[in-house]
Amino acid sequence: MKRLPGLLALLAVALVALTFPATSSAAEPQASLPQLEDEVMCPICGTLLGLSRSPAAERQRVFIRAMIRDGADEEEIKDALVAEYGPQVLALPDDEGINLYAYLVPILGFILGGLAVVWAVVRMRRNRKKDPPAGKPGPGPPSSESERLDADLARYDL
């Protein structure tokens, strides 16, 4: 019974520890121009915004900066850019419809590659098991050949 206040205090500390990270991860990520420059395209250059210094790209940066200043998060800024320039403005395709394949195919490739490696390793191990252990000598040559070998060696015996 004497331990109860201590246990309650420990429980309270654990609750606080669990609550704080949850709260911070629930908050929207702070948008930043350098990060967005790597995630959106310049509308006329066909390159990432970060790689372009064209007048259109500069106007796009002004637009993004203004939205960041107004407190918009990354998703809101991307949505606004899509409304202005269409979905092509996003460097990464969205995860709907046929665009889903852009994400699924590499994952599928990774899984298949992993399976192929596992299969190769298992096969190699099986083959190794079939081989005789290094310490034990094999059955050796038939007796007739052994006799011939002994005779040959005797001839060269100095």
Added chain:
Amino acid sequence: MILGVAGLLAFLTWGLISAGDSGLTVGDPVPVATLPTLPEGGEASLADFKGDWVLLNVWASWCGPCRFESPALEQFERENRDRLKVLGVDTRDLSEDAMKFIREYDITYAQIRDGNGDYADDLKTTGVPESFLVDPDGNLVAHYPGAFNDIESIEKFAAPALEATAAAGDEAK
């Protein structure tokens, strides 16, 4: 193996040839797309102007030469609006910037907004500004890549329309 390589080469060659197929040909029907208007609030397309001569002008607010030609284009439109229509196509631009541009140059002719640039691609533009003269049936009569220097250069480009409408006016009299 050889067949595979030959097929790949053929595919790449075809890609290069089709990429080089740029520009509409005179007499071809000019592509049509229904797009939002500027200011926002409606939709319009080149098809709405069927029966009229149209000077289709593709532009963007971030484009210096577009700024250069705009006053002359506006003046031309005001002087000839009974003979042909001017339709602006704002492409790959921010709508707010486009509206500022329209206000700054006091542009009164119709505008449509091609935010993603698909319509400019359909028109096979190579940049901005570019202008297209379209006859009343929707076919291309002339193409002008780049900015007009002055109102005279616009009149020269639009001469087929101006002459045709002048002749039609004379016949009506």
